[in-house]
Amino acid sequence: MSGQQFFQVLNYDINSSARTGIIKTANGEIETPVFMPVGTRGTVKALTQEMLEALDAKIILGNTYHLFLRPGYELIAELGGLHKFISWPRAMLTDSGGFQVFSLGALRRIKEEGVEFRSHLDGAAKFISPEISMRIQAALGSDIVMAFDECTPYPATREEAKKSLEMTSRWAQRSRTEFDQLQDARRKTDVLPRQNLFGIIQGSVYHDLRQQSLAELLEIGFEGYAIGGLSVGEEKSMMYDTTEFIAPLLPPDKPRYLMGVGTPEDLIESVARGVDMFDCVMPTRNARNGQVFTAHGKLNVKNAKYAKDTLPLDEECNCSVCQRYSRAYVRHLYLNDEVLASILCSYHNLAFYLDTMRQIRQSIALGDFSTFRLNFLSKFKGS
RNA sequence: GCAGGGGUGGUCGAGUGGCUAAUGGCACCGGGCUGUAAACCCGGCAGACUAACGUCUUACGUAGGUUCGAAUCCUACCCCCUGCA
Secondary structure (H helix, E strand, O other): OOOOOOEEEEEEOOOOOOEEEEEEEOOEEEEEOEEEEEOOOOOOOOOOHHHHHHOOOOEEEEEHHHHHHOOOHHHHHHOOOHHHHHOOOOEEEEEOOHHHHHHOHHHEEEOOOOEEEEOOOOOOEEEEOHHHHHHHHHHHOOOEEEOOOOOOOOOOOHHHHHHHHHHHHHHHHHHHHHHHHHHHHHHHHOOOOOOEEEEEEOOOOOHHHHHHHHHHHHHHOOOEEEEOOOOOOOOHHHHHHHHHHHHHHOOOOOOEEEOOOOOHHHHHHHHHOOOOEEEEOHHHHHHHOOEEEEOOEEEEOOOHHHOOOOOOOOOOOOOHHHHHOOHHHHHHHHHOOOHHHHHHHHHHHHHHHHHHHHHHHHHHHHOOHHHHHHHHHHHHHOO
C-alpha cells in the first residue's frame, strides 16, 4: 500500500452532512463531491476523450459486463489496460456487472455461485461471478473496482431484500478475497498501479436491512462504500429517506458513492445527506434524446417553440457549446438526425452537471452550501 | 389518336359495397428517460364542440347516378404514367 491516503475530507458543512474531500488515485486526484460521466463501453457516448478533458472530468466509468462481452478483457489487457486502450489518462471506475444482474431481467439467472447471462448482443451464454468480475476489472486496470453485487429490484418484500442483501454480502467477501490476491500479483509486477475496491450496500428501502448490509460490509472492509439499489423505481422521498438514514452511518474517512443517481436535484439533496460520489446516464442519455439541463430546469430542444430561438441551450452556461450555438441550430440538427446534435447536447449536459458539482464543492468550502442549495433548487424548479 | 395503368388524409402507400374518419411507414406535435440491451421508448396527429362517454360537420381527382348504404359499382369530364402510332 502506498503511503498516501486514498481519501481525505477537506471541509464539512455546518448545516448538513455535506463535505468536500479528495480521492487520490494512480491516475490523478479527484475532488469530491464528484459526478462521474458514464462510459459503459469505453466511451462516454457522443464525446471524445479530448472533450471530456476540456470539460475537466477527472474520472469516468466503464462497465465490466459490456467490456467483457466486447471486445473482451483479454484483448484489453493485451493492449495495456482500459486506460491505454481508450486513451484516457485520468481515473476510471468500473462497475462490476451487478447492475446488469438487475437490468437484464429475463436475460439472466442468478445463483449463489454467480450469474448466468445470455448476451444481449448474440444470445451466447456468459457467466459472471464475484471472482470473474474481479479478474475482469483487474485486467481492465480501473482505479476503482466495484464488488459484484445484486442490485435488488424494487419493490422487494423484506424477505426478498434480506435474502438479496445477504447474498451480496457473501459476494462482497468473495470479491474482497479475489481482489486482494489479484493485487498481490499486481504488486509483484511493480508496473501495475494499485486498485481500490468498493463494497455495495443493499437492503432496499428497509432501514434495518441497510444497516445489516453496512455492518456486514464493514466487517470485510473496503476502500469506499457505495449505496446501491436506489433510483430503481421507488418514490423519490424513499430514495432520499434511505440515503439520509444510511449515508451518515458510513465510515467518515471513506468515500461514499450513491450509485446511478441522478437528477441535478438528486445530486444536491444527496450531497446534503453526506454523499461524495455519483454517476448517472441521465445527462448523456437525455442529451441524445434532445433534453438539455439548464439553470432554469429541463428543456426539450426538439420542441417547435425553439425553431427560431437564437439563445444558447442555457443562457447562464459558459460551456463552449453555449458560447457558440443556438437552440434553433441544435433543434435543426435533431430534426435531421445529425450526430452533431447528440455531441453538442451531451457536451453541454455534462458541462452543466460538472459545473454544478464545482459550485457545490465551492459553496461547501466557503460555508454557504445551504444558500446555494436553496437558490439552485428554487431556480431549477421555478421554470 | 389508339391501347393499357392510375388519381386516397402533410407525404408515400393499403383498402376495392356496410365492421372506414379510412391499416402501415415517414414527416410533424408532445411526453418520458436515474450503477446505459436506449441517437431509445410511449402517446397524439381532418375540423368543431365536451371535464369526459361522446356528438356533429367535411373528407378518398371533378360532377352526376345506382343502392337502405359508396373511397369501393355505373356515366361523363379533368389530370398523370407507360406502350404503339
